[in-house]
Amino acid sequence: MAIVLALVLVAVGSVLFHLVSPWWWTPIASNWGYIDDTLIVTFWITGAVFVAVVLFMAYCVFRFRHKPGQRAHYEPENKRLEWWLTVVTGVGVAAMLAPGLVVWNQFVTVPEDATDVEIVGQQWQWSYRLPGPDGRLGKSDTRNITPENPLGLSKDDPNAQDDVVIEGAELRLPLGKPVKALLRSIDVLHDFYVPEFRAKMDLVPGQISYFWLTPTRTGTFEVLCAELCGVGHPQMRGTVVVETEVAYQNWLKEQSQRTFARLNAPEK
Template sequence: MAVALILLLVAIGSVLFHLYSPWWWTPIATDWSYIDHTISITFWITGVVFTAVIAFMAYCVFRFHHREGRRADYNPENKKLEWWLSVGTGVGVAAMLAPGLVVWHQFVTVPADATEVEVMGQQWQWSFRLPGKDGRLGTSDVRNINPENPLGLNRDDPHGQDDVVIENGDLHLPIGKPVKVLLRSVDVLHDFYVPEFRAKMDMVPGMVTYFWIKPIRTGTFDVLCAELCGAAHYQMRAKVTVDNESDYHAWLEQQKTFAELSGRNAVVRATYQSGGK
């Protein structure tokens, strides 16, 4: 009896702790509430199944506990029970997977009016690139990466000359506009993650992965790496700020383009080679 009661208390306590836990999601800052809803559906389904299984275990412990003179009934097969378990499990798994598949389709279907922002991850910093006045990002290649060209932009691509390059800095985004986030890695697996955005994706060397978001509230949020990427993984931090339209453009005007940075680096390199004269 005591064991059965303990099992029931564990099940009830676990569910109540989840429902009333102070550790919950951060307030959402994009329109990806679908992801929250999908996770909630998964929690409810797994919570009901968890409680039902524990309750059944408690019932079995209480109903079939040892008594003098009672002998166990050997029953190696029960087709009716197996069918019920198979069908019930299939329905439960489908109920968890179906919303996720719907959300995943939305997750990778980028709106036609979305602007592109590139995120570059490397041990252990974030860099960003935004399109310039032509509205297009220039091409890039990891073979072009060097101290003067940390993002590996193609110097011969005219669309890349006005790209805004932010090395080891913070990113700003305008509120209310969809953004396609292009993800690249220089060295190992990284994962660009802003908890308030709900969206995240692995960054794989040699590939360009992506997701899209539409910020719905202003604020400054932490950028984390959600993939263990080395000894200083915990230090791979940055900030992303969602601005209103005027503040965003004011910030953008203060940033340097690839052409400006290339010219400055060329001057610095020439000065160094001439001995500082």
């Protein structure tokens, strides 16, 4: 009976903890409420299965407890039960995967009016590149990286000349405007993660990954690296500032000294 009570308390306590504890994530600051909805669906499905399994175990322990004169019945297989378990498990897994696949498709289907922003990870800081007046980012290559060209932009690409380079500083985004984040690493694996955006993605050396989001409220939000990238991993942090369109455009004009052409201009 002690084991039965313990199992019941585990099931009931888990449900109560989920309902009354303040473990819920931070308020959302982008259009990706779909991520929260998908997690909640997963919690409900896995939670229901967890409670059902634990309570079934408690029932079995109570119903088939040892009694004098009784012997256990040996049944090596039950094809009917196995088919039921296979079908129910398959339906449950599909129910968890389907919403995620739908959301993933939305996550990587970028609106045509989204603005490109490059996010570059390196041990152990975040750097960013914004398009200039031409609205286009120039080409880049890790073989071009030098102390004067930390992001490896191509000096021969005219689209790169007006790109705004922000090394180890904060990233600013306009409120209510879709942004396509182009993610690139110049050394090891990193992961760009802003909890309030519900958006994260790995930065893999040698390739460019991406996602998109639309900031929905102003504020300053912390950038974290969610992939172990060396001894300085805990200190690989940054900030994203979401502000109104007017404030963002004013800030962008102030970055004229940070264009790639200005940073690589010969000293006089």
